[in-house]
Amino acid sequence: MVLIELINVKKRVGSEEILKGIDLKVHKGEFLAIIGASGSGKSSLLYIMGLLDFPTEGEVFFKGQQVSSMDSQMVSRIRNESIGFVFQFHYLLPEFTLLENxxxxxxxxxxxxxxxxxxxxxxxxxxxLGGKEKRKIYQVSGGEMQRTAIARALANNPEVILADEPTGNLDSKNTAIVMQILQEINRSGTTVVMVTHELELAKKANRILQMKDGLLVL
Ligand SMILES: Nc1ncnc2c1ncn2[C@@H]1O[C@H](COP(=O)(O)OP(=O)(O)OP(=O)(O)O)[C@@H](O)[C@H]1O
Ligand SMILES: [Mg+2]
Structure with missing residues (x-):
């Protein structure tokens, strides 16, 4: 089953075209890695896949339904209930506890x-993170924040986790932990799409796509 499909997706920002016609199918249950140099458009693509941003041209389908035909309530519901996001910079609420986040x-x-x-x-x-539930975000380490972000992404038992450089600011030990968690999540049936610029990490996925200058080249 195709969970997310992009057809000829283009994104223009000002006079610049940052996505130049992306065709992509994300299949239910797969672990897809997207690699590419800095500035190649990986995050922009992930935002569109996560319905956080919308293309200037082309179409996005979530479980066969055209996103541009949905009302904003439905889009927010999919975003909150079916998609889990893990970003490099966590977007956790620093003044709140891990539990609250x-x-x-x-x-x-x-x-x-x-x-x-x-x-x-x-x-x-x-x-x-048992025992640390009541700590505030600013009272834990980067690796612990990242695991909290993963916990938050899993909260509503989403169909897909979209992770943008989930290990980007972690040391090798925490990187290994986060990668293992993502693999376990995938083995338990959740689709995972991970953006990374490290080929070694991408090799943990079932499929690797490469972006270059706003296009998928592989
Ligand atoms: N809101 C925006 N306004 C203008 N330009 C943007 C905007 N968002 C992204 N860009 C540009 O689009 C291109 C792709 O950006 P994007 O963040 O998707 O790259 P990336 O592959 O995720 O890079 P990195 O590996 O550094 O995170 C870059 O040239 C960037 O400067
Ligand atoms: Mg990026």
Missing amino acids: VMIPMLKKGIQRPQAEERARELLKSLG
Whole structure:
């Protein structure tokens, strides 16, 4: 089954075309890595795949449904409930605890507090953060923040995790931990799309695509 499909997607910003016609199918259950040099358009592509941004030309389909035909409520619902995002710069809320950060997507979905808290605790525990739930984001290490971001991305049991340089600012030990977690998530059935500029990390995926100057070249 095709989960996300892009057909001739172009993105223009001012006079510059940063995506120049991308055709891409993400299949349910796969672990796809997208590599490419800095500035080649990887993040821009991921934002469009995650319905955080929209193409200036071309079409995006989520589970066969054309995104441009959806109303904004539906788009936000897919984003919050079906897609989990892990970014290089975490976008976690620094003044909130790890627990609260992981609970937020569930509360947004309408899940009751006690249930949200229980699941958030379980997720944090499974990512090795048991006992640190009540710390604030600024009180944990980069690796722990990244694992919190993964816990948050998993909160609503999404169909796909989109990860943009998820190990970008981590040392080799934490990189290995995060990669292992992403592989486990994928083995348990969740589709994973990971952007990285490191070929060694991309090799952990089932499929590697390369971007160059706004195009997929491989
Ligand atoms: N909002 C924007 N306005 C103008 N230019 C942009 C915008 N977003 C991205 N770009 C440009 O588009 C190109 C692709 O950017 P993008 O962030 O997608 O690259 P990337 O492959 O993710 O790079 P990196 O590996 O450094 O993260 C770059 O030249 C960038 O400067
Ligand atoms: Mg980027």
